[in-house]
Amino acid sequence: MKILVPVDFSEITNVVLRVVKRILKAHGGEVLLFHAVSPAIYIPYPESLSVDVIDVKILQEIEESKKKEAQEKLKGLADFLKPIETRLIVDIGDPRELILETEEKEKPDLVVIGSHKKGLVEKILIGSTAEKIVKHGIRPVMIIKGIEPTFSKKVLIAYDFSKTAEKTIDFTINFLKPFKVEVELLHIDEFIEIPVIERIGRAIHEKYREEKKKYIHILKNKFEEAGFTVKTSFSEAEDPAKEIVKRIREDNSIELVVMGSRGLSGLKRIILGSTSTKVFREVEVPILIYKEGSEL
Numbered sequence: 001m002k003i004l005v006p007v008d009f010s011e012i013t014n015v016v017l018r019v020v021k022r023i024l025k026a027h028g029g030e031v032l033l034f035h036a037v038s039p040a041i042y043i044p045y046p047e048s049l050s051v052d053v054i055d056v057k058i059l060q061e062i063e064e065s066k067k068k069e070a071q072e073k074l075k076g077l078a079d080f081l082k083p084i085e086t087r088l089i090v091d092i093g094d095p096r097e098l099i100l101e102t103e104e105k106e107k108p109d110l111v112v113i114g115s116h117k118k119g120l121v122e123k124i125l126i127g128s129t130a131e132k133i134v135k136h137g138i139r140p141v142m143i144i145k146g147i148e149p150t151f152s153k154k155v156l157i158a159y160d161f162s163k164t165a166e167k168t169i170d171f172t173i174n175f176l177k178p179f180k181v182e183v184e185l186l187h188i189d190e191f192i193e194i195p196v197i198e199r200i201g202r203a204i205h206e207k208y209r210e211e212k213k214k215y216i217h218i219l220k221n222k223f224e225e226a227g228f229t230v231k232t233s234f235s236e237a238e239d240p241a242k243e244i245v246k247r248i249r250e251d252n253s254i255e256l257v258v259m260g261s262r263g264l265s266g267l268k269r270i271i272l273g274s275t276s277t278k279v280f281r282e283v284e285v286p287i288l289i290y291k292e293g294s295e296l
Contacts, residue, residue: 001029004108004139006099006129008035009073012114015148019286020112021081022151026178029109030085033074034102036095037066063092096132103139110175111137115145134261134280140171140291146284151179153255158244159187159219160260160275161212168260168290169219173226175288183223184254185216186233186247188240241278248283257287 005020007013020031070090078086091098103111115130130143157172159165176183189209216232223230237243248254259276276289 001027001110002032002106002108003029004032004034004099004103004106004111006034006036006095006111006113006133007074007077008095008114010114010116012116012144013077016112016114016144017077017080019142019144019149021084023110023112024081024084026151027175030087031078031081032087032089032102032106032108033077033081034089034091034099035070035074036098037063037070037090037092039063039092067092096129099129099133100136103133103137108139111139111141113141113143115143131277131280134277134289135274138291140288142286142288143280144286147255147286149255149286151176151181151256154182154184154251154253155256155258156184156186156244156248156251156254157258158240158275158279159185159216160240161187161215162260164260164290164292167292168258169222171290172258172288173223173228176228177226181228181256182231182253183228184231184233185219185223186244187212187216187235188243189234189236190238190240241275241282244275244279245282248279248285254285257283257285258290259287260290 001024003020003024005016007016024031067090071088074088074090078088089102091102099111099113111133113130113133115128130145133141134143155172155176157169159169189212213234216234220230220232233247235243244257244259248257257279259279261274261276276287280287280289
């Protein structure tokens, strides 16, 4: 298993590394430790609006010095991860863009990233690195926030009957197989009103709902055959994201949430956002968002 781990050397880094070490002790594989160095910024003197050759050389020297410093720090983190095989990657530029580029190039099975709490103004102006990876990344991503998952308690899996959700189930079974966790399969049913023939619409919906419950039971059996203790939950709500958030906040035993991301078009993503993104923003629990870029 190959895991891409972007780090910024903040307080969340140690938590992320402990989680990654736990995963790879169970699965085996390698870590790609990644750090993005901020570009050196040139501020010209008032009498000069150009950058001369000497200034460019100084900026390059500053950036190279910062790269070397970052590499030394990454070596220290790699020592902590031993005996897990670790590769170090340092680049210069916007961390969000560079993480996505590295993800596309290296094709990791999973990206694990820490999420920092940000003030309202900062969220509005720039968002977060983790949120950009959630929105635009193409590989499964686990965001560590709120608590540190030990993979020994409850994992909540939100299932929506999409093709991506089906692949999410297979991925999750393989990912969680080495761990002793309780699994809860949750489906939030959205009722579609048909005003003209409301009674017929309700009857069709109820029949469809019963079929979905039967399939959830099949998924329950699938997890049980893999050795998990499984609970199923089935409810109805107008906004699935709000209901999922409510469930998470009410159950302190949940240490990881798993969801599939179908991927919205650019305009829909801007206007509506996805259910997984909405949940990610609201909860203080680690969340694993599956995207169809990996098979364990």
